[in-house]
Amino acid sequence: MIKKYWSGIAASLVVFCLFLVSISVFLRVYQTGPFEIYLFNWFSVGDFSVSWGLLFDTLSALMFMMVTGVGFLIHIYSIGYMHDDPNRGRFFWYLNLFIFFMLTLVLSNNFLSMFVGWEGVGLCSYLLIGFWSSNKDYLIAAKKAFVMNRIGDLGFILGLLVMILTFGSVQFGIVFSQAGLLPIGHISVVLIAILLFVGATGKSAQLPLFTWLPDAMAGPTPVSALIHAATMVTAGIYMIARSHAIYALAPDVLTVVLWVGVATAVVGAIIALRQSDIKKVLAYSTVSQLGFMVAALGAGGTHAALFHMVTHAFFKALLFLAAGSVIHGMGGEQNMYKMGGLRKLQPITFAVFLVGALALSGCPPFSGFFSKDAILLAIYQVSPWAFGVLIGVSVLTAIYVARLVFLVFFGPLRSDVHVHESPLIMTIPLVFLAVLAATAGIYHPEFEWVMVIITVSALAMIWWVTYSRYAVQVKDDRSDGFMSLDVVYSAVIVRPILVIARGLSTVMDQIVLDTAAKELGQTVVQSGESLRRMQSGSIGFYLWMITASVAVILIGLSIWPF
Template structure:
């Protein structure tokens, strides 16, 4: 099978599944819409694995460009729908289709009996299609098509329960927030084409050294790309849409937070690494905003009582870690954490969904407890996910998080210190969640009888737990044995950017720094110590003292500020939304109705009055017309005579 057939097939198979459910879903009974959608997602994953093996990524150094069809032709502006096959795109394809397929399988059991199951799986398949189109894109325009596609699908899936006002509002909020950030993305694409004459990644990279004028404006361009990435990957202040996205069904949350939407921003920076390495001044902002977002979101997570909201703020925080890596130029570290996070965050969301499903849609941690005896598979896999995200060795999060903290240390001890404190907070709120949900005395409503979920839910949990446990061994520091598999895998993708950094910035050294094994071990021990403190605090409050968190309205002082999410939504509402609504109402009720409408209405009345007068002159009688002709002639002659005199 040639690349020209194989790669479009990977992208289009989920689209076929979406189309089948959209057209024939109502005719399919029971779980068949889910089976159809899951079949096409797994089929895409199978072809993705086949492409990965045939590409031989450890041996190839040049990307494979796969043309599909010519799309746009306007003057000298030509865009072809083409796909770029390299180590980065294959890495993302396996994450998107692999974890996405497990979420599809999980959804069969979770959405069983839902009357909108066909619509749900149609949207879910469309989400995979859009994300695959994005990560395989050969140029910026094709990428932007997928970029907007995932934005549309997130809107459709977050607001899937159309009868719920909260879901509808959350979908609109996600859509509008991303449109603001996407404006910067459009500006960046336009500037890139203006200076390079191309939107193709390989062509832009090849002509970059000759574009002297472009290098001067490059900080603006990469800054705009970064703003676009902030929107998709929910970095402060664009983070506000992601926690509200929990209004959608739990599988949607898992798909958005682990395999699709939020990873798009990280992917964009990695794909355009040859531009970002030339703008270290933008890199500092990326590190600063990423560090702040990680810490900021982690503080909010410590007082949340909604099981999904805790995980939502955890995602915002972990994405902050990834941006820290991207800002320091440690792209492999960022992608490494993207991989491990995809496993353990999908696991945690699906595990929370298993709990919610068993408790008949209960999400409040204060109404849980003691579930580990009734839901042993869910409990054990969720515990593995908690250990991984907390960074406890030898689980995956330990290796990826500590690698990012090591890179942050080179920028500033401040960034490293905030990252370590964030790790402490992460451990605290994740074990708080785990202890409140699964241990202690049951606080479940008496009319609810918890039980383990069906195999369609537990099998994905087991597979994801294996990934969360062992994916960290793809990149191990020298102090712990030294495995550089992922570094060698990604070397062809980032080698061009490294070369440009040395040549154009005349830095004379690589942007990727390495510590001695003893220094690595010291930093790791500091991080591990913070994790230990976080675990001890959580154990003390929620196991030893068996505390139950109060309702959010019962908090006071600084806790009230944190529980209120620092009132960021209220600030946006008061300073941006309300003024816009005020001026909109003013223009609607005053300018439009009392000014413009009156002008238009009176103009119409004048025209109507003139027409009434003219209609009276049109009698249809020959004698009247003859009289008017004679009268007109007399008037004209009188005018000439008067002028003559």
């Protein structure tokens, strides 16, 4: 019994201890203000040196608490979810590694060690998506996530280089104080802002780099909840919020950020409307909500974005875990059209799912309402147009959430599986998360009564309409390929390129380039052939070469007058 669970228990205990630490850190930050801990000097190259350190301020302490708190609940849940997986030891290993890298990302006091965490969470995401490595599709999804993230990372790296060239440092304090001395719209600041945003686009699944996130649902459900809803995807949000001092100096970039966020919110919501896989709906909804947060950042509403990030972490983790509980109960089935009527078979799951769904669609007493309200308010002050679009997205959100709830929990069961409620070890974290998702909004209780009335009535209408459509008489409107950006990419980018390439190949390639290329290739092949003999595989020969080279270098150095 213990032997079966010990890996999970050990991993959870570690995260729980971290959570306790995070609470004490948060209290200290709250009482005495931010503080920094110097760890060690990482490396020095010339004048440029980087040290590792931990920075605790309100932002990072908040993230610290969120990552460890949600992480702990998900660890507990995973003990139940993964209990008969033969590789659960490895699974918890990866989860803990992920927590480590996420905390590195969040707590570091400079951009470079933050980048270490940034890469690390990407790696863990890759490992966990492809966790069930016997399925080839999952491996492809893992690779896709990794490559998509790498595109964004390239932006991050370039941004770091520009930063080092401009400021000569990557320490947060130095960079932000020096950036403050530059005029608004200074070219290098704009460049840094754009490049960092490219990085955030990859990690936080924004247009056009978001297609990896839905595919990432191949991993075990707790992973989807932890990494692809609550923590890693918020890394981009965190990074932009952290460097808001830079973004404040580049208003044009902020506009770009705003509209990218809005567009992502729209696209994500539309695609979510027509999915049949329960986890895909939630994944696209995550994309859409991340779009909200990015739009809020673009509008300068950092606090609103962070607030939504926290509440979203709670209710999206809750939704994913509850979906996991549904999938667990259905014996691995993820197609919503095969579900139905689970409200009586899985009462606890249904109750918590309802809380999450209401929070996601922004129903007033729940946390989602307050945070979404804050975001919309922030955006309204900057761009009424964006505000209007996002109101529409909110309506779409309510629709797909209602569709999800009705398809899964109402009506008759549309398959012959024996459904059972999940064990306590899975439902207890769910209840905790549900309480959090319901009440997290209290900490920011600013709202307009008008909004409450409008929202409630709109929601009631939407739920009434969708009830008849999805619960009473199921309308099969799935179209998984519809608007899938992969199709769009292949139609808009890949196909034309292929056509042009084919045309060019007949004219240019075969006549002009082929002869040149052939000659060049021959030369390369021949030189490679002759160089290949260097790699004889004989250690003795290598030792000779090493000694001879060292001798040549040493003699060269002593003859050369340096």
